[in-house]
Amino acid sequence: MSYRLSRPVGFVVAGLALLGLMAGAAAPSPLYPVYQQLWGFSSFTLTVIFAVYVVALLGTLLTIGSMADHVGRRPMLVGGLLLLAVAMVIFANAGGVGALLLARIIQGVATGAITGAVSALILDLQPSSHTGSIVTGGAPGFGLALGAALAGALVQHAPWPRELVFWVMFGCYVLLALVALLAPEDARPRAGRRTLARALRPSVGVAAEARSTFVAWAPALAATWALGGLYLSLGSSAVSRLFGVGDHFVVGLVLATFFAPAGLVLLVIHLVPQPARRPLGLGSLGGGVVLTIAGVLLSSSAVYVIGSAVAGVGFGVTFQAAVAAIAAVTPADKRAQTFAATYVLGYTAFSVPAVVAGLAAQDWGLRPTLIGYGVLDVALVAAAALLAVRGARRAATACPQAQPVPACPEAR
Numbered sequence: 396m397s398y399r400l401s402r403p404v405g406f407v408v409a410g411l412a413l414l415g416l417m418a419g420a421a422a423p424s425p426l427y428p429v430y431q432q433l434w435g436f437s438s439f440t441l442t443v444i445f446a447v448y449v450v451a452l453l454g455t456l457l458t459i460g461s462m463a464d465h466v467g468r469r470p471m472l473v474g475g476l477l478l479l480a481v482a483m484v485i486f487a488n489a490g491g492v493g494a495l496l497l498a499r500i501i502q503g504v505a506t507g508a509i510t511g512a513v514s515a516l517i518l519d520l521q522p523s524s525h526t527g528s529i530v531t532g533g534a535p536g537f538g539l540a541l542g543a544a545l546a547g548a549l550v551q552h553a554p555w556p557r558e559l560v561f562w563v564m565f566g567c568y569v570l571l572a573l574v575a576l577l578a579p580e581d582a583r584p585r586a587g588r589r590t591l592a593r594a595l596r597p598s599v600g601v602a603a604e605a606r607s608t609f610v611a612w613a614p615a616l617a618a619t620w621a622l623g624g625l626y627l628s629l630g631s632s633a634v635s636r637l638f639g640v641g642d643h644f645v646v647g648l649v650l651a652t653f654f655a656p657a658g659l660v661l662l663v664i665h666l667v668p669q670p671a672r673r674p675l676g677l678g679s680l681g682g683g684v685v686l687t688i689a690g691v692l693l694s695s696s697a698v699y700v701i702g703s704a705v706a707g708v709g710f711g712v713t714f715q716a717a718v719a720a721i722a723a724v725t726p727a728d729k730r731a732q733t734f735a736a737t738y739v740l741g742y743t744a745f746s747v748p749a750v751v752a753g754l755a756a757q758d759w760g761l762r763p764t765l766i767g768y769g770v771l772d773v774a775l776v777a778a779a780a781l782l783a784v785r786g787a788r789r790a791a792t793a794c795p796q797a798q799p800v801p802a803c804p805e806a807r
Contacts, residue, residue: 398577405578406520410530412472412571413513416506417538418545419479419564420448421654423486423499424627425547425647426557428635436492438632438761442753444492445628448499448506449746455507456735456742468516469580475509476572483565487558511735518722518730520579528722529661532715536657536707539623543654547647556643601736602729605721609737611782612717615673616737617744618680618775619710624745625768626653626703629752633765638696649696653703657711664715672716673783680709681776688769691762713779 400408427441459471478501485498514531521527546560553559601609627650634640634649667675683706690699718737725733748768756764 399579400574400577402520402579403522405580406517406522406530408571408574408578409468409472409513409516409520410534412476412509412575413517413531413534414538414541415476415564415567415571416479416509416513417535418542419483419502419568420506421539421542421627421650422546422560422564423495424543424631424650425550425643426560427631428646429550429557429643430492430495431632434491438629438756439750439753440492441632442628442750444495444499445624445753446746446750447496448503449624449742451500451503452507452510452742453503453739453746455504456510456739459508467580468512468519469575469578471508471512472516472575472578473572475505475512476568476575478505478508480565480568480572481505483561483568487561487565489557510738511730511732514734514738515730516578516580519727524719524723525665528715528719529664531722532718533658533661533711535714536654536659536661536711538654538658539627540651540654540658543627543647543650544644545647547644547650550647551642551644600732602725602733605725605729605733608720608724609733612720612779613740614775614782615677615713615779616717616741618677618772618779619713620741620744621748621768621775622680622684622706622710622772623654624749625752625765625772626650627745628749629756629761629765632756633691633761634696636761637691637694637765638699640696649700649703652700653707653710656704656707657714660708660711661715664712667712672712674780676709676711676713676716677776677780677783678709679705680713681773681780683707683709684769684772684776688766691765691769 399405427444430436431441482498482502482505485494485501489495489498517531518527521530542564545563549560549563550556555562630650630653631646634646640646640649664672683702683704686702686705687699688702690696690702721733721737722730748771752764752768755767
């Protein structure tokens with residue numbers, strides 16, 4: 396019998412894989428202004444470079460996103476990590492826009508292959524549902540912050556400024572792939588060819604048991620990921636051009652002020668009562684965006700950074716609450732499928748508005764575009780809050796007075 400890691404160690408490995416996945420997604424962001432200056436492309440081209448990653452990711456999610464439910468979590472995770480390593484090699488040797496597009500496409504395919512599998516593996520191996528939801532909800536924020544800050548630091552202060560961060564990520568992905576080969580995995584029935592063929596048909600699905608919960612959380616998920624897409628696509632340009640920041644490490648740190656709180660807040664989220672988490676998340680998200688709009692209007696980097704941190708708290712709390720609610724009502728054999736659908740929604744919100752913003756910035760300017768984007772995101776937050784209020788009222792009507800609201804499915 397081949398050696399396997401213990402379940403607690405396997406859980407840590409899966410969490411690190413999700414962290415590394417997100418770090419790699421953010422790593423190119425502080426380099427975008429460098430590439431623009433070097434190769435002279437527009438803001439729209441920049442957002443296209445950003446968006447092809449998401450298009451490739453979504454295409455992969457729609458075809459093989461649920462494959463981990465049939466062939467296993469481990470093969471999908473290992474294969475995806477090795478493909479990410481290939482993308483890092485292309486990034487490191489990029490000599491123009493074409494190479495960046497190719498690297499982003501491969502990175503998107505790899506991320507789509509991994510996303511559902513690693514999320515499902517984390518939940519399979521979690522020591523408790525609380526710990527699992529913290530990792531699946533917190534790793535994206537920590538990873539994106541780590542990738543942005545690391546890239547900014549290496550670009551500004553290390554040798555080989557355009558290459559080193561990608562070689563570092565290459566080494567991490569190869570190491571994670573080797574360790575993931577030993578990850579434990581729950582036994583599942585072997586899938587036949589017809590089952591695999593059906594799974595490869597482009598589709599997106601949410602387990603029937605989770606659909607009402609998924610719909611209730613959809614606007615909140617869209618608001619959080621749309622804001623994240625703005626930061627990763629045009630965030631570096633905003634910091635450097637609107638606030639006159641020339642240090643790439645500082646640019647990376649400013650990006651990290653949004654993503655880091657999204658992860659850090661989950662370390663103390665257990666202190667917040669469950670019913671208060673959705674209002675806290677949406678309130679922080681909306682309030683933070685309003686502050687960032689004020690920072691852009693006033694050309695105040697301090698207000699912008701404070702708003703980013705507050706919005707980051709909202710991102711973390713809202714995303715964790717959504718993941719926990721959806722996971723709680725999803726059967727184990729449908730987790731990869733359901734989380735693939737969750738990320739399809741998230742990454743669509745992550746990319747489409749960012750591409751539109753890139754086109755708008757080219758015609759109308761960066762400052763008006765950022766303000767308009769922020770207003771639309773606040774509108775999404777308001778829609779999510781309205782759905783939450785309506786859901787709470789329905790739950791209060793449906794549940795007996797003596798029964799706590801969280802026990803009612805409609806309240807999730």
